[in-house]
Amino acid sequence: MRDLFDKIYKDKGPLGKWAAQAEGYFVFPKLEGPISNRMKFRGKDVITWSINDYLGLANNEEVRKVDAAAAAEYGSAYPMGARMMSGHTSLHEQLQTELAAFVKKEAAYLLNFGYQGMVSTVDALVAKDDIIVYDVDAHACIIDGVRLHMGKRFTYKHNDIESIEKNLQRATKLAEQTGGGILLISEGVFGMRGEQGRLKEIVALKEKYNFRLFVDDAHGFGTLGATGAGAGEEQGVQDQIDVYFATFAKSMASTGAFIAADQEIIDYLKYNLRSQMFAKSLQMQLVVGALKRLDMLRTMPELREKLWENVNALQNGLKKRGFDIGTTQSCVTPVYLKGSIPEAMALVKDLRENHGIFCSIVVYPVIPKGLILLRLIPTASHNLQDVEETLDAFSSIRERLENGTYKRLSAGVQASMEA
Numbered sequence: 001m002r003d004l005f006d007k008i009y010k011d012k013g014p015l016g017k018w019a020a021q022a023e024g025y026f027v028f029p030k031l032e033g034p035i036s037n038r039m040k041f042r043g044k045d046v047i048t049w050s051i052n053d054y055l056g057l058a059n060n061e062e063v064r065k066v067d068a069a070a071a072a073e074y075g076s077a078y079p080m081g082a083r084m085m086s087g088h089t090s091l092h093e094q095l096q097t098e099l100a101a102f103v104k105k106e107a108a109y110l111l112n113f114g115y116q117g118m119v120s121t122v123d124a125l126v127a128k129d130d131i132i133v134y135d136v137d138a139h140a141c142i143i144d145g146v147r148l149h150m151g152k153r154f155t156y157k158h159n160d161i162e163s164i165e166k167n168l169q170r171a172t173k174l175a176e177q178t179g180g181g182i183l184l185i186s187e188g189v190f191g192m193r194g195e196q197g198r199l200k201e202i203v204a205l206k207e208k209y210n211f212r213l214f215v216d217d218a219h220g221f222g223t224l225g226a227t228g229a230g231a232g233e234e235q236g237v238q239d240q241i242d243v244y245f246a247t248f249a250k251s252m253a254s255t256g257a258f259i260a261a262d263q264e265i266i267d268y269l270k271y272n273l274r275s276q277m278f279a280k281s282l283q284m285q286l287v288v289g290a291l292k293r294l295d296m297l298r299t300m301p302e303l304r305e306k307l308w309e310n311v312n313a314l315q316n317g318l319k320k321r322g323f324d325i326g327t328t329q330s331c332v333t334p335v336y337l338k339g340s341i342p343e344a345m346a347l348v349k350d351l352r353e354n355h356g357i358f359c360s361i362v363v364y365p366v367i368p369k370g371l372i373l374l375r376l377i378p379t380a381s382h383n384l385q386d387v388e389e390t391l392d393a394f395s396s397i398r399e400r401l402e403n404g405t406y407k408r409l410s411a412g413v414q415a416s417m418e419a
């Protein structure tokens with residue numbers, strides 16, 4: 001028999017093994033100063049393209065004031081206990097009512113964190129004889145929710161309607177044997193590459209197949225649709241989404257999340273969501289802060305307009321300069337380049353040190369070998385000057401990537417990886 005920790009001493013995991021080369025720079029970087037379009041990284045000013053503060057509310061003066069006043073009034077303890085036991089308040093209820101109205105659903109229920117809430121909602125919606133059909137590129141919280149499911153599950157090819165239909169057929173056949181139902185889970189916007197889930201086409205399949213649709217709209221909420229109600233509103237099918245989820249961690253620039261659905265479904269979930277029944281209620285300062293943010297989402301469409309002005313300037317500028325930005329249909333802006341991991345590391349160093357551009361980098365195994373994905377998140381707090389500087393920097397790094405500069409600079413790293 002071995003010591004439980006033996007495997008940990010030997011193998012730090014697929015990401016952890018890069019800690020010595022990457023920590024503090026590529027992973028666990030420290031961005032300092034107020035959250036905005038320009039922050040400090042290792043003492044240097046950088047334009048930040050890696051923060052999901054879509055509407056620029058994180059450092060909004062009015063929002064900060066409300067947060068501070070709520071913290072002064074309630075502290076961080078209130079209310080104590082789970083909602084069901086002693087942590088329930090009228091303000092929690094008010095926020096739920098306002099969120100439901102905003103996303104055009106009958107009712108809503110608060111979640112402490114999006115991740116746990118998604119896991120728990122998937123868990124609560126299905127029984128052993130039910131079947132889950134979900135996107136192969138689903139966010140980790142969906143995958144973890146599915147992991148709790150005791151029954152069958154089928155993945156479909158990413159955002160592929162043919163594959164969705166094929167798997168609905170398989171699921172239907174199986175459900176006829178088990179006597180269960182089908183839950184289809186999609187994202188409203190896929191956060192890595194920016195495509196919207198094909199909600200309109202999925203909803204059309206309801207004519208042929210009997211299933212319920214659960215949508216994680218973390219990136220669509222507040223950014224898409226005529227009123228900011230998200231990807232369902234944008235595609236004209238919000239009323240066909242059976243359970244809608246969004247987090248406060250992006251457009252709302254806070255912590256917490258919610259689900260919204262018909263009253264009867266929310267009434268059921270309220271009594272069956274283990275992540276909420278057995279965890280302390282969302283802190284009051286977050287509830288009060290969310291009410292303020294939601295009011296701004298509702299009454300200040302100019303925030304969304306500013307966001308989209310920046311998104312369009314950045315995405316059109318990149319396209320005009322010949323960059324491959326894939327098939328994004330949202331604010332998420334991926335830029336695909338070709339190169340090895342060591343080249344990608346040298347390129348990102350150049351971007352940060354010499355051009356003052358801070359964006360996220362994604363490489364194999366998250367995307368295919370030989371591809372580098374730089375992911376930019378425009379927000380309402382950016383401006384056209386930020387966009388221009390970034391476009392120039394991208395042209396420059398592409399030239400250096402193509403003329404072999406990063407290959408030369410990273411030869412040492414390449415050799416140590418091959419050793």
Ligand SMILES: Cc1ncc(COP(=O)(O)O)c(C=O)c1O
Nearest residue numbers: 113114115139141191218247249
């Ligand atoms: C698609 C998606 N779902 C869920 C979550 C989790 O939300 P939270 O950060 O509130 O836990 C995220 C990340 O924030 C996300 O991108």
